[in-house]
Amino acid sequence: MVVQVREGLLTSGPVPHPRVLVATAVPAERDAVARALPSEGRLDALAVGVGPAAAAAGTATALARAAAAGRPYGLVVSAGIGGGFQPDAPVGSLVVADEITVADLGAETPDGFVPVTELGFGAVTHRPPRSLVRDVAAACGAATGTVLTVSTVTGTAERAAGLRLRHPRALAEAMEGFGVAEAAALHGLPVLEIRAVSNPVGPRDRAAWRIGEALAALSDAFGKSTPVLKGWNTHDRND
Numbered sequence: 001m002v003v004q005v006r007e008g009l010l011t012s013g014p015v016p017h018p019r020v021l022v023a024t025a026v027p028a029e030r031d032a033v034a035r036a037l038p039s040e041g042r043l044d045a046l047a048v049g050v051g052p053a054a055a056a057a058g059t060a061t062a063l064a065r066a067a068a069a070g071r072p073y074g075l076v077v078s079a080g081i082g083g084g085f086q087p088d089a090p091v092g093s094l095v096v097a098d099e100i101t102v103a104d105l106g107a108e109t110p111d112g113f114v115p116v117t118e119l120g121f122g123a124v125t126h127r128p129p130r131s132l133v134r135d136v137a138a139a140c141g142a143a144t145g146t147v148l149t150v151s152t153v154t155g156t157a158e159r160a161a162g163l164r165l166r167h168p169r170a171l172a173e174a175m176e177g178f179g180v181a182e183a184a185a186l187h188g189l190p191v192l193e194i195r196a197v198s199n200p201v202g203p204r205d206r207a208a209w210r211i212g213e214a215l216a217a218l219s220d221a222f223g224k225s226t227p228v229l230k231g232w233n234t235h236d237r238n239d
C-alpha cells in the first residue's frame with residue numbers, strides 16, 4: 001500500500017477489510033468493547049483519554065505508530081458512554097453518529113454562540129460514511145443522528161435546551177468524538193462514533209447514571225457490529 005503525505009494529510013489508497021482502531025476514553029469502556037471483539041486482531045480497542053484534546057492526541061499517536069510499523073488502520077471508531085437527549089435517546093439505548101459535531105468550539109457574542117467555522121477557522125462537523133452508519137445502526141439497533149462533542153458535561157435544563165435549539169438533530173453528547181474524528185481526518189481516514197447512553201442530558205443527577213447498563217449495551221453493540229466493521233471496505237467510504 002502506498003502512503004502519501006500531502007498538505008499535512010496522510011492519505012492511502014482503498015483497502016479491502018482494513019484494520020479498525022476503536023478509541024474509547026477510559027479503560028472500562030475499552031474493556032467493554034474488547035470483550036466483544038474477535039481475538040484475531042484486525043480490530044483493536046484503545047483507551048485514549050477523556051475529552052477532545054486527549055482523544056485527538058491519543059488517537060493521532062496510535063494511528064501514526066501503526067502506520068510507521070507497516071500495520072496502518074483504515075477506519076477509526078470513537079466509542080463509549082454518553083448523555084442522551086430526552087426522550088429520543090433513553091438511558092441504555094445506543095446512538096450511531098451520522099454527524100459528529102463539536103458544540104462549544106467558537107466564540108460567545110452578544111448575539112449568541114458563533115461556531116469557529118463562522119470565524120473563518122477549521123471545522124465543526126465530521127460525517128461518517130453513510131453506508132457504515134446505516135449498517136452498524138441496523139446491526140445493533142441504534143438510533144442515528146448527531147452526536148455532539150462538548151468539553152463541559154451539560155448540567156442544566158437550560159443548556160440542554162440551548163444545545164438542542166442549535167442542533168435539532170442531536171441525540172447524544174459526549175466528550176471525545178470530534179477529537180477522534182480530527183485525528184482520523186488528519187490521517188485521511190473515515191470515522192464512526194457509537195455511544196451507549198448512560199445518563200440523560202440535563203440537570204445534574206449522579207444518582208441517575210447507569211454506567212454498568214451502558215457498558216453492557218456498548219459491549220452488546222460491538223458484538224453485533226463486528227461483522228459489519230470487519231466486512232467494510234474503504235472503497236465504500238463515499239456510499
Ligand SMILES: O=C(O)c1cccc(C(=O)CC[C@H]2O[C@@H](n3cnc4c(=O)[nH]cnc43)[C@H](O)[C@@H]2O)c1
Nearest residue numbers: 025050081082083153154173174175176198201204
Ligand atoms: O459530574 C457530572 O455531572 C457528570 C455527568 C455525566 C458525565 C460525567 C463524566 O465525567 C463522564 C465523562 C465521560 O463519559 C462520557 N459522558 C457520559 N455522559 C456524558 C454526558 O452527559 N455528557 C458528556 N459526556 C458524557 C464522556 O465522553 C467522557 O468520556 C460527569
